[in-house]
Amino acid sequence: MAIEVEHELHERRKGRNYGVGLLLIGFIAIVFGLTVVKVLQLGDAGQFERADHVVRPQIIPVDEVAE
């Protein structure tokens, strides 16, 4: 007997699988959208550079560099 790649279980559960897929896509869209909105609400997104634990000479105020 030939092995069927498409088992009838796949056919029967197609609706559910598509449903779960759509829910996951929706969840990703929500998290992505929230991230965009929350970051934009911060105003100056460039300020994030201050918190990435890496020395960035370009964000050190000029008078401090002179000292």
Add this chain to the structure above:
Amino acid sequence: MTDFTATNTPHEASMGDYFALMKPRVMSLVVFTALVGLLVAPVPVHPFIGFVGILCIAVGAGASGALNMWWDADIDARMKRTAGRPIPSGRVQPGEALGIGLALSGFSVVLLALATNFFAAALLAFTIFFYAVVYSMWLKRATPQNIVIGGAAGAFPPMVGWAVATGGASIESLLMFALIFMWTPPHFWALALFVKSDYGNAGVPMLTETHGRDATRNHILVYTVLLVPVALGLGLTSIGGPVYMAVAVVMNAWFLKGAYDIWRRDDAACEADKHKTEIAVFKVSLYYLFAHFGALLLEAALHLYDLGGW
């Protein structure tokens, strides 16, 4: 033949069956009242965050519906109205409903906390707890006052919507809560008077069966009278105004007259005209809630143009 065929399951649950666990019709009312609570709040909310907030409230309400169906599967199976629900009809296993209910509860509360604020999330968590545990597990089978106290679960959504925007509670949000809370008993008992229920067979105490139909009529009148000051009081707050007040006066007079009409009748009169008055008052109660929250929304819209309000 060694091929595996999973054909011993009588019904394969579809996505729609899982969705039905979430009581979509209840969810639509929750979405409407929560949306009004969010939009009438004095703090503007980013549309996307507002959308996620309402989605979380709707999913939280759906989760508590699934938990309720899991807990009440035994009594649902004994009543004609509910025998076709996913669990009693065998389409969804009880454990699945429990899993979905718990997972969605956690999901909605955590996402609401991250998207908006902790106060709104805590209030949503309490709402789910109130409906699933206080109402379904403790009150429903224990007392004929079950829907009076349980009605609080349905009254929380506008408060949660308000909390999404403001991060707290206020007299306005408490009065929106009180409006639904006081409205639920007369609304539900008007229905109980004309629907031939089999709550008795299922062992659920309903006021019509434990205290009789006359006592139920008295209760409807008393609760409707108590509802009036709440509805009018809301109109005197910052979210009320002349438009809301005009709607409230008309709707309260209409509902009050209906409750009085019910109170004057007896069973013989009900049977004679096939519960005409009770059915009419039940419909009025639906318009009543919709009109009040619609008027609040209208006042908020008028505020945008410096109209409305006091």
